[in-house]
Structure formats: structure tokens, C-alpha cells
Amino acid sequence: MVVTIDLPSAEATRALGAALAGVLRAGDLLILTGDLGAGKTTFTQGLAGALGVRGHVSSPTFIVAREHAPGVRADGTRGPGLVHVDAYRLGGLGELDALDLDASLDDSVTVVEWGAGLAEALTEDRLEIELVRPRGGVVDMDDPEAGTRRATVRGVGPRWEGVDLGALLRSA
Numbered sequence: 001m002v003v004t005i006d007l008p009s010a011e012a013t014r015a016l017g018a019a020l021a022g023v024l025r026a027g028d029l030l031i032l033t034g035d036l037g038a039g040k041t042t043f044t045q046g047l048a049g050a051l052g053v054r055g056h057v058s059s060p061t062f063i064v065a066r067e068h069a070p071g072v073r074a075d076g077t078r079g080p081g082l083v084h085v086d087a088y089r090l091g092g093l094g095e096l097d098a099l100d101l102d103a104s105l106d107d108s109v110t111v112v113e114w115g116a117g118l119a120e121a122l123t124e125d126r127l128e129i130e131l132v133r134p135r136g137g138v139v140d141m142d143d144p145e146a147g148t149r150r151a152t153v154r155g156v157g158p159r160w161e162g163v164d165l166g167a168l169l170r171s172a
């Protein structure tokens, strides 16, 4: 199942992440793709906020993976922890393996920015989220917010069979 959503603002990108928080559970893997500045970290901030995890989600320059301890979701339920990975600087599968994400995968939601072509090896099931700028990929550094985005969300594997992502995300 594939769902496409327009994201006219950074707030909409955050809301998309937040909308997924209710359905996500420990063991889920999200692979984020999209150009530089497309909104991958912004999406992860919205998700983290709605999961209620500890700590601030940022765009790490030197840190490849950051673990956020579990907290309480907006609806009062205890949520899973979050492992946020930025694979941009990873050289390949060997370096991904070295992060030992397997160890935390079952206990947390794992989000991998720039994970396409790499992180699929971690699990059979995953959510693939692609963020694109329909206008083209060039980032205006004086105005990084410029340009609406479009998200495509695809569930892969048995975990996502029968999950109505369309209903979930359109209610965001």
C-alpha cells in the first residue's frame, strides 16, 4: 500500500511523523529518503514528540545514531523508545552493521535517514518514507524552508499488511 501526502509546511511534515506515532511499536523500522533538506529530521522530530521520547531530535553532524529513551505518548500510553540514525556518512553495510542496530531494533522504533539501499537488510518489514520537493532538489540556503514537499509512505512486509495507512495519515 502506498499513500501520497502533500506537505505545504514544516509543521505538516512534523504532523505526518506525529500521525504515525500511534501505530508504531517496538521493532518497527522506518527508512527515510529524500534530498538534502527535504524534511527527514523534521519528520523525525514530529514522530519523537508524539511518541513522547526523551531528548531532542537534531541533525547530528558527528553522531551517526542517537537513542531516545521511551516516554509517554500524548494519549497517555507508554510508547517505545526511538533510535534515530543518520546514514548519510556511512560508507556501506559494514559500517551500518558496526552500529549494532540489531541490538536495539526489537525494543525501539528505528528511523534511518538516508537508509535506502542499506537499512533494508535489518528487517523483513519496514515503512519507506520518501520526501520530495516537486520543484526540484536544489536547496536555497538563504531560505531552506522554501518549496512544498510531498511524502510517499509505503509499507513493506507482513507487519504492514492490513494496516490502513491512508486512513491513518489522512486524518493527520
Ligand SMILES: Nc1ncnc2c1ncn2[C@@H]1O[C@H](COP(=O)(O)OP(=O)(O)OP(=O)(O)O)[C@@H](O)[C@H]1O
Pocket: 007, 008, 009, 010, 011, 012, 013, 034, 035, 036, 037, 038, 039, 040, 041, 042, 043, 059, 113, 144, 145, 146, 147, 148, 149
Ligand atoms: N513541508 C515542508 N515545507 C517547508 N519547509 C519544510 C518542510 N519540511 C521541512 N521543512 C524545512 O526544511 C528544512 C530542512 O529540513 P530537515 O533538516 O528536516 O531536512 P533533512 O531531510 O533532514 O535534511 P538532511 O538531508 O540535511 O538530513 C528545515 O528548515 C525544515 O523546517
Ligand SMILES: [Mg+2]
Pocket: 040, 041, 042, 059, 086, 113
Ligand atoms: Mg536530516
